[in-house]
Amino acid sequence: MTLFNILFFAIAALIVASTGLAITRRNLVHAVIYLIFGFFGSAFLFYLFGSPFLAALMVIVYAGAIMILFLFIIMMLRVEAPEERLFPPRQIVPAVLLAAAYVVIGGLLLINDPSAATPLAEARTEPSAFGRYIFTQSWLAVEIASLLLLVAMIGALLVGKRPAREDEE
């Protein structure tokens, strides 16, 4: 049991626990804050797996920008939390049954697969090498992603600008 293994199990427990807490909260703000903890756990995991640039991006973009956008929207809409019926049985029962089936079958699949037991070697990608790879091997995908972000921005502006509550509900 090396330090690498201990760190992996600790981070995995952290991610699963905070994500599980996040999806069961009734209060939306609490859910978002717990999910921010979960994304911090993912950032730690990315750093442990040797990509510090993606770990930083995870904190900056996911935890810093996306989740804060959620918080802004929740505060802007001023939703009263307790009106939601938490987990109505006719929705939660099939979801949990399917999820349990997937976890059990996936676990069995991984146990019986010999190639899943290969241990991970430690490696580290420097941000400069990663950037060089991105902009030489997949520059077209970068352009497409930037175009997608532009389209999403224009779409969000258009949808948000529409004068609300015109006639019927």
Added chain:
Amino acid sequence: MGIPFGYVLFLAGTVMVLGMICAAARRNLIMILLGVEVMLNGAAIAFIGAALRWQQLEGQAFVLFIIAIAAAEVSLGLALIVYLYHRTGSLDPEDYQVLK
């Protein structure tokens, strides 16, 4: 030395399933979108593990694009949620019955 690759896949699958439960069982549009975010996070964990397993940079490049697409999806999704809330005054997907 090192953890088995299957453990990473199992962690990614667990996170993905948690997101799936959240998206399928909650009755609030914001929580459904949060569930989709959790599922994308699980996919990113699987890609990072695979990048380390085969010592290739493609997996990490894909995680970069997952983050970009998540940002685009969330901005547009939240704009739609705000529009729907202003139009109907509710975030419960069962209340949207205008076409019915």
